[in-house]
Amino acid sequence: MKDFIMLMAEIVNEIHDILNEMFGLHMTDKELHFWVIGIVGMVTFFIVYFLFKLIEKMKWSITIYAFIYTFTGMTVLVFAIELQQAITNRGNMEFADAIAGLKGFLVLFVIYALIALILYTIKKFIGKR
Known part of the structure; x- marks a missing residue:
């Protein structure tokens, strides 16, 4: 880093x-x-x-806006943490750490999106009956 x-x-x-x-x-x-x-x-x-x-x-524009805003905030946060580690010498300042943190958010968001999509599909399917 x-x-x-x-x-x-x-x-x-x-x-x-x-x-x-x-x-x-x-x-x-x-x-x-x-x-x-x-x-x-x-x-x-x-x-x-x-x-x-x-x-x-687009249909889910608020969700997309929320994701973009959150991802931007998370990007700032992970780099702030890495800089803090460099300044205080408490931990290793590595670019890979920042990427790992962002991957964590992305993986959990994809899980959320899949669950939401499944629930939405079930709701639409039940609503048609």
Whole structure:
């Protein structure tokens, strides 16, 4: 996990240097963060908005929204736990641990979805009689 974070930091530093050279601007970190995060955030917003408009038309849209929100929260949580382990030296900071935690959520969610689908199918079948 530490190697992954160091790689990501190196990539961000390279992008910082490339942007400064491309535009001939010498932005501070705050200025660079303002523009890059602002632009990435707006692009992400429009993509998410479009996708959520499509999801809105689906039968179980609230379930899909709840899953997306929960998965996003779980992703933040598992990486926060891994960072906390690195800072406090209580446990090993490993990317595989974060993935294992997210797999746990996904497996339990699939079990829930299958049970819900079975119950829904039974309810529909009984309702037709």
